[in-house]
Amino acid sequence: MSDPTTNPYAWRPTDLEAIRRALQMPATAPAVRAINDAMAQLEASYPDPIPSAKASLDAIALIDAALLAPPPPLDPDAPPQNAVVTKVSRKGAAIPIPEQLPTKKLDVIEYATDLLMEEVVTEYEIPSADQAAAASSLAPAQQRRLHAQTILLILPSLRSWQANPQPSSYQGWILRG
Known part of the structure; x- marks a missing residue:
């Protein structure tokens, strides 16, 4: 060979x-x-x-x-297994996170912490029985x-x-x- x-x-x-x-x-x-x-x-x-x-x-x-x-552990916040993602939107984290973050309480308050947070919203749709049968x-x-x-x-x-x-x-x- x-x-x-x-x-x-x-x-x-x-x-x-x-x-x-x-x-x-x-x-x-x-x-x-x-x-x-x-x-x-x-x-x-x-x-x-x-x-x-x-x-x-x-x-x-x-x-x-x-x-x-092994089957994954059941997460109450997880979508159903047959759900299809219809929309994903992100908000925040528009700037890169700096290397050195503020450590004192007053510095954190002065710093725009909302720029560090990112929110991800995912919408799911549970397909009908016909769509689920075709998918699997x-x-x-x-x-x-x-x-x-x-x-x-x-x-x-x-x-x-x-x-x-x-x-x-x-x-x-x-x-x-």
Whole structure:
């Protein structure tokens, strides 16, 4: 494999483990060898989809990090999660704050303290049910699944190594009754 810093069509050193995690493959030597062989074959024969695969791996890593992160603490002053910012206005702090601020009480009174204060007003709008559904049309798990399917389209030989393979839109399961 060539140098990933100079060639965007080369795999990064961390991509092998990222592919294994993205496709939920077992951490066995044959599975890792299969990933390595598929990566080497793609890079040698047709490296054009490698940037797309790396982008999908990065997106899956962000989704996994967001899913594993603890939920933020509830703040009573915080807007609802589905609120949309409609207007932000700022008032004050028109001049830069000097290095040395007044320290004595009389100096503070003489100094124009209103120039040091900044007020930020943010207005929120809670979207309707239709707008909220359109904004969050894909749940994080579904986004992750779509990125994993993109990787499987680029590296189709890895489909059989998945712990729980999902049928693609081009194949199905045979049910016998």
